[in-house]
Amino acid sequence: MEVGRLRALLELARCGTMAAAAQALFLTPSAVSQQIAQLEDEAGVKLTERIGRRVRLTPAGHALVGYAERVMVVLDEARTELADLRSGIAGELRVAAFQSIASVVLPDTVKELRHAFPRLEIALEELEPIDGVAALRSWRTDIALIDDLSIVAGDNREKVEVVPLAEDVLYVAIATDHPLSKKPSLSVADLRHETWAIESTWSTFGALITDLCRRAGYEPRINARCRGAEMIEAMVASGCSVSIIPGLRVLRSPAGVAWVKLTPEVRRKIYVAYRRGERNHPAIKVFVEEIVGTASRLLG
Numbered sequence: 001m002e003v004g005r006l007r008a009l010l011e012l013a014r015c016g017t018m019a020a021a022a023q024a025l026f027l028t029p030s031a032v033s034q035q036i037a038q039l040e041d042e043a044g045v046k047l048t049e050r051i052g053r054r055v056r057l058t059p060a061g062h063a064l065v066g067y068a069e070r071v072m073v074v075l076d077e078a079r080t081e082l083a084d085l086r087s088g089i090a091g092e093l094r095v096a097a098f099q100s101i102a103s104v105v106l107p108d109t110v111k112e113l114r115h116a117f118p119r120l121e122i123a124l125e126e127l128e129p130i131d132g133v134a135a136l137r138s139w140r141t142d143i144a145l146i147d148d149l150s151i152v153a154g155d156n157r158e159k160v161e162v163v164p165l166a167e168d169v170l171y172v173a174i175a176t177d178h179p180l181s182k183k184p185s186l187s188v189a190d191l192r193h194e195t196w197a198i199e200s201t202w203s204t205f206g207a208l209i210t211d212l213c214r215r216a217g218y219e220p221r222i223n224a225r226c227r228g229a230e231m232i233e234a235m236v237a238s239g240c241s242v243s244i245i246p247g248l249r250v251l252r253s254p255a256g257v258a259w260v261k262l263t264p265e266v267r268r269k270i271y272v273a274y275r276r277g278e279r280n281h282p283a284i285k286v287f288v289e290e291i292v293g294t295a296s297r298l299l300g
Contacts, residue, residue, distance in 0.1 A: 001042050003075070006068040008035040009047065011138050013065045016054045024138060039064075072139055073159065076277030083282050090119035093283045096132040097124065097145035099229065100248040101166065101270055104298060109291045120283055130204050136160060136273055143287060148269045149204045161279055162271035163288055166295045169247040169267050172260040173232070175239040181258035188216040188244075188262070197232045197241035200225035209244050212266070233257050248299075 011021040011032075018029040025032065040047050047061035057065065083091065097106060102124070110122050127135055132144035133151070137159065145165065172186045180186060192213075198206045198220075206225075213220040224235045229249055235241040237256030246268070250259050272288050274281075 001039060003071070005035045005039040005042075006064075006071060007139060008032050009039060009061070009065060010068050010072070012036065012048070012055060013057055013061070014134065014138060018055060024134070024140065069159075073275070073277045076275050076281075080278050080281040088119060089117045089282050089286060091283060092121045092123055093143065093287060094123050094125070094141045095143045095145075095287070096127040096135050096141040098128050098132065098147075099126055100168075100246045101145050102126060104248055104251060105165075105291055105294045108298070109287070109294045112290055112294070113287065117283075117286065120286075122287075128205075133160070133273070136275060139275075142274060142278065142281075142284060144273045146271050146273050148271075149208060159276055160273050161276045162273045163292065164269065165272050165292060166270045166299045167267050168270060169265060170244050170262050171247050171250060172262050173236045173243045173245045173249075174258050174260060175236055175242075176256055176258045178239060178242075178258070181260060183260060185261040185263040187264070188212045191242055192216065192218045194221075194242040195223040195240065196220045197224035197226055197235040197243045198222055199229070199232065200227060212244070 008021065008025060008027075011024050012018065015021045015024060018032050022029040022032045036048060043060065043064065045060045046058050047064060048055045049058055050056075083089075095106070106124065110124070113120060113122060125135075125141065127141075127144070129144075129146040129150035132141065132146050135141040136144040146162070147168070172191065174181045174186075180190065183190075196209070196213075198209050200206065210220060224231070224241050226232045226235070229245060232241070232243050232245065233249070233254050236243055237254060244262060244266075245259075247259075253259060272291060274284050274288070278284050
């Protein structure tokens with residue numbers, strides 16, 4: 001059975017639709033459908049069945065997914081051993097990272113590694129933490145920068161290993177000419193009469209803000225669902241919105257935005273994650289060591 005087809009089955013099991021699996025694999029839905037059909041021909045048994053727009057795995061499909069995961073782990077281990085036997089650190093290392101931490105630690109990390117290991121190619125992709133976890137588990141990336149908000153309770157992490165990278169304190173972002181901007185700290189309850197700008201592409205962080213407001217006794221009035229921190233900060237600077245933003249953004253604070261301590265304090269932990277079968281891969285080892293050192297120097 002061809003490995004690419006097994007990957008297609010794994011992604012389909014995770015996503016539930018051909019379209020979502022295709023997007024994750026950078027293929028067309030018809031290409032994924034064809035790969036699944038070819039895999040069924042090789043297996044001699046139906047692996048999927050359609051339920052409306054979604055695709056459900058048959059018992060045979062579920063069984064093959066279990067074997068496919070084991071195959072991919074063994075391939076990771078083989079890739080690690082072969083890389084260790086190769087002279088020097090070389091090849092491609094795929095890294096997924098979310099914007100607030102990536103903009104702080106990745107430029108220096110990549111620069112140092114390019115200087116030390118000229119044959120190592122680092123390919124970066126900006127993904128929010130929850131998508132980085134999914135990319136790691138579906139073998140679309142080798143390293144993912146994630147946070148504890150993207151690791152849900154009861155999540156199966158036996159195939160993923162994490163190394164602590166940094167802690168991030170959340171701040172209230174508010175216009176510099178807003179009366180509340182002069183306060184030494186603000187609670188979520190203090191913002192009940194404000195309108196909010198939140199990140200729309202990262203549901204876990206948006207859900208966190210909404211949950212904080214609800215625990216303070218109100219539903220936030222959201223007037224801007226944005227695709228990035230730049231738009232959120234623009235809405236805040238104009239005085240149209242307030243927000244809660246990762247403290248990492250303070251390092252690149254735009255004009256017109258005041259950063260006020262949130263009380264009680266809310267922190268998130270940031271990690272470097274990789275598949276457990278590749279814990280000894282030379283390129284992954286040097287990357288983790290370099291980025292941890294960079295984070296300690298810049299954020300410590």
